[in-house]
Amino acid sequence: MRFVHLNSLVLALVCAVPTVASAQWQWIDSAGKKVFSDQSPPPDIPEKNIVRRPGGGSPRVTFPQGTPSAAPDAAEPGTAPAPATAASGARPSGVDKELEEKAKKAEEAEKAKRAAELQKVAQAKAENCNRARQSKATFDSGIRVARLNAQGEREIIDDKARAEEQQRLQTVIASDCK
Known part of the structure; x- marks a missing residue:
């Protein structure tokens, strides 16, 4: 009986791996290279250059330009709070320094x-x-x-x-x- 439970657990894990791996963004950057990431593309990437989104065809959520120090409850109803970037509040450049x-x-x-x-x-x-x-x-x-x-x-x-x-x-x- 224990062997059957172990087999079903292994089968469930094997089936779950492709869904985790498919949660990736894919877009074409300004240099024309394909970029794969688990994070959404930077805001300067046009919508037409986004090749693949995690979970299907949901459009990219854009946030209004606001001060990063604004409290989440101070945002307008129906909008999501802007994610905090660096401590300086600067917009991410989309380029990794390392x-x-x-x-x-x-x-x-x-x-x-x-x-x-x-x-x-x-x-x-x-x-x-x-x-x-x-x-x-x-x-x-x-x-x-x-x-x-x-x-x-x-x-x-x-x-x-x-x-x-x-x-x-x-x-x-x-x-x-x-």
């Missing part, structure tokens, strides 16, 4: 990452330039140069292969040594 700081830090980290990658590329080009210049000097000197073939044997490079290698090295020097 989120802005995180976005700035992420952007700075991305810039630093790109700069480090560019530095690595520049260093690799400088190394390629030095190797190409040294190899070109070796080939231009006229000394015999040998390479290993597929069987692991040393072969002396002929004049045609030497000219091709000198041309290839000149191309590397022209592209990497700037």
